[in-house]
Amino acid sequence: MALTNLTTFLKENYALFGVLLGYAIVSISLGPYSNFDTQTEYAAASSVVEMGLPYATPGNLINQPPIGFYIDAVFLKIFGLSYAAGVAVITLFGVGCVFLVYKLGKTFYGKRTGLFSAGIFALTPWHVVISRSFLIDTQCLFFSLFSLFIGIWAIRKASLKLALASGLLFGVALLTKLFAIFTLIPMAVIFAYYAPKSLKRGLSQIVLFALPSLIMHYLWYEVISRLGFFSIFTHTDFLSFNQGATPSPFFLIRFFIDNPGSLFLLATIISVSLSLWVREHSTKIAFFDFVCLATILGTAIVNIFLVLNLGLWVPYVDPVKYDYQLLPAFCLLAASLAPKAYLAAKTVPHEAKRRKLILAAAAIGLTLLAGSVLLNMQTLQTLTTQEYIVFRVEGDVGFSFVRLAPTIAQHYLSAFQGLGFVLIVASLVLANRDAFLMSKKKHES
Numbered sequence: 001m002a003l004t005n006l007t008t009f010l011k012e013n014y015a016l017f018g019v020l021l022g023y024a025i026v027s028i029s030l031g032p033y034s035n036f037d038t039q040t041e042y043a044a045a046s047s048v049v050e051m052g053l054p055y056a057t058p059g060n061l062i063n064q065p066p067i068g069f070y071i072d073a074v075f076l077k078i079f080g081l082s083y084a085a086g087v088a089v090i091t092l093f094g095v096g097c098v099f100l101v102y103k104l105g106k107t108f109y110g111k112r113t114g115l116f117s118a119g120i121f122a123l124t125p126w127h128v129v130i131s132r133s134f135l136i137d138t139q140c141l142f143f144s145l146f147s148l149f150i151g152i153w154a155i156r157k158a159s160l161k162l163a164l165a166s167g168l169l170f171g172v173a174l175l176t177k178l179f180a181i182f183t184l185i186p187m188a189v190i191f192a193y194y195a196p197k198s199l200k201r202g203l204s205q206i207v208l209f210a211l212p213s214l215i216m217h218y219l220w221y222e223v224i225s226r227l228g229f230f231s232i233f234t235h236t237d238f239l240s241f242n243q244g245a246t247p248s249p250f251f252l253i254r255f256f257i258d259n260p261g262s263l264f265l266l267a268t269i270i271s272v273s274l275s276l277w278v279r280e281h282s283t284k285i286a287f288f289d290f291v292c293l294a295t296i297l298g299t300a301i302v303n304i305f306l307v308l309n310l311g312l313w314v315p316y317v318d319p320v321k322y323d324y325q326l327l328p329a330f331c332l333l334a335a336s337l338a339p340k341a342y343l344a345a346k347t348v349p350h351e352a353k354r355r356k357l358i359l360a361a362a363a364i365g366l367t368l369l370a371g372s373v374l375l376n377m378q379t380l381q382t383l384t385t386q387e388y389i390v391f392r393v394e395g396d397v398g399f400s401f402v403r404l405a406p407t408i409a410q411h412y413l414s415a416f417q418g419l420g421f422v423l424i425v426a427s428l429v430l431a432n433r434d435a436f437l438m439s440k441k442k443h444e445s
Contacts (some may be wrong), residue, residue, distance in 0.1 A: 015115055016102055018427030023098050023122035024091065025420030029413050030383055031132030032087035033401035038134040041069070042083055045134075048073035049081055053225075061225055063235050067216075068136030068176040084407065086134045093142045094131025098122045100145035101328045107152060108288035108332060109339050112432060117328075117335035119428045120369070123376045123421075126259045126320065126327060129389060133401060136177050137321050143173035144183040144325060151187050151209070158196040160208055167209035171216045178232060182325040185298040186291045193287060237314040245397065247307050247316050252300055254394045255319045260330060263372035267334050270365035274340045277358055281347050282339075289336060295329035318399045320391040337365045377421055384413040 010017075044054035044062040047069075054069040056062035062069070075089040076082075101121045105114030121127055131138045147169035154162030173180035196202040221227050248254065256265055272293060279286035303322045306315040315322050341362035348355040383389060383403075392398035408416055 015427040015431035016099070016118070018423045018430075019102070019115065019119050019122055020095055020098055022420040022423030022427065023128075024095055025423065026123070026380060026417055027091050027094060027128050027132055027420075029406065029408065029417035029420065030128060030380070030403070031091075031406065032084060032404050033129055033133040033389070034083070034404055035133075035399075035401050038401075041136060042086055042134045045069045045072035045076060045086060046081055049076050061227065064136065065175040065177060065232070066220055066225075067172055068139045071139060071176075072134075072136075083134060083404070087132060090134060090138050091131050093138045094127065096142045097127070097131070097138060097145060097328070100142065100149060101331060103149050104145065104152075104328065105332050105335060107149065108291070109285060109336050113335050113339050115431055116338055116428060117331045119424050120335055120373060121328060121331040122424055123373055123380070124260050124327065124331070125376055125379050125383065126324070126391070128380060129383070129391075129401065130320070130324060135321070137179070137324050140173050140177035140180050141324060141328070143169050143176060144180045145328060147173055147180075148183050148186055152190055154205065154209075155187075155191050155194045155196075158198075158201050158205070160201075160204055163205040164208040164212070167212045170209065171212035174213050175216045175220060178235075179322070179325050182295070182299045182302070186295045186329070189291050189294050238312065240313045241311045242307075242313050242316065245313075245316070248394055249304075249308060251307065251316065251394050251397075252304055252319055252323070255323075255391075259320065259391060260327065261372050261375060263368045263375060264330070264334060267337060267365045267369040267372060268330060270361055270368070271333055271337045271340065274337070274344075274358070274361060274365070277354075278340050278343060281343055285336060285339060285343070289333060292329040292333035292336075296326045296333070299323055299326040317393065317397055319393060320399045334369055337362060337369060341366060381414065381417060384410075384417060 040056050040062065041064070044056050044064070045068075047053060047055040048066075054062045054064075054066050072086055072089055076086060079085045079088075098118050098121055102114045102118035105117035107114075109117075147166050150162055150169060151166035153159070154166050170180065170183060173183065191202075191205075196205065218229060221229050221231055272289065275286050275289040275293075278289070300323060303315050303319055306312045306322075341359070344355070344358045344362055348358060384406075387403050388400065389403065390398040390400040406413060
């Protein structure tokens, strides 16, 4: 019985395991990466191991929330105090992020689209490089996505227990990095849509969700570190202003053209355009398209406001971290092209004039998306030979990393990374083939 259950489980999830393993292989082939920020955060995690508190320099607590460093410290204590071990921990969280993108995609659009979005996310250099650097951003994204996933079910079921669980995860994410705040954008949109009929129930959910964050924040900033409850607003990112540079109003668009890429952006634009048609046939797809779009625009607008209105320097130089939380939404929205194309083929009458236009748009979008994935694979292949990478914003402005010696001999890297590519692509192809054969068999019966 147990063997039968295991066999069934593997048959149902082999494609997901292939994507996760392929992502891990591709990631390991690249790094680790390092810069000033990673070394500062590694020093903080090392300090937790040695002294119990995250000091960036002797006597100075790092100006970041602490939970990520304590999580890192547990692994560093077990596996040894080395930068490579620390990066391996971050990569594990990167694998977790890919899995959660799959779960969110499955919840939003269905299993195949969830798998497709996870594959796109797994092959995006932006995510791969960040998850091969000792930065708490990947941990923050993991707990943010986990909180959102649990929060969706809490809202749908009007569950107080799930609301508390989601709030605990959000508290961990927020006390890992302030960027977790962007999780509230999709959460608020979904809550407004699925709001409980009982006002008391809805308010109780909100209180249970918010309470863990407030308690955690108070305990760290008032009781333990004594930095002060509002000290997060004195973070150095909010105190560094533009150093004579004049940012273009389109600096973030220029960044997105490179990351996640122009083909990807065009495919996403087509996906958004098709949302206007989809709403006539599937309110679920149209709604979750709106959730993703709200997340992307909300996060980007905050970044733009900090740069253009407040004149801050770090958000201008560093959208690779400031906008990292919107990357899963980008992948989900782009991957939703697949169910829209299927819906168009299924529901639009053959004689309808708009059928050809809708199917052509969907086909072009999927082609652009496939081209984007191939370009990402080419970029990742190139990165195995480069010792330096810059996530450029405009001109000479950007956020850079130095690539440290990989754990695998250089002459094996291409083949090793190629194995990861094959696993991901083959998993996506086989999963779609199996789904097609099952659909055909069901139709014939």
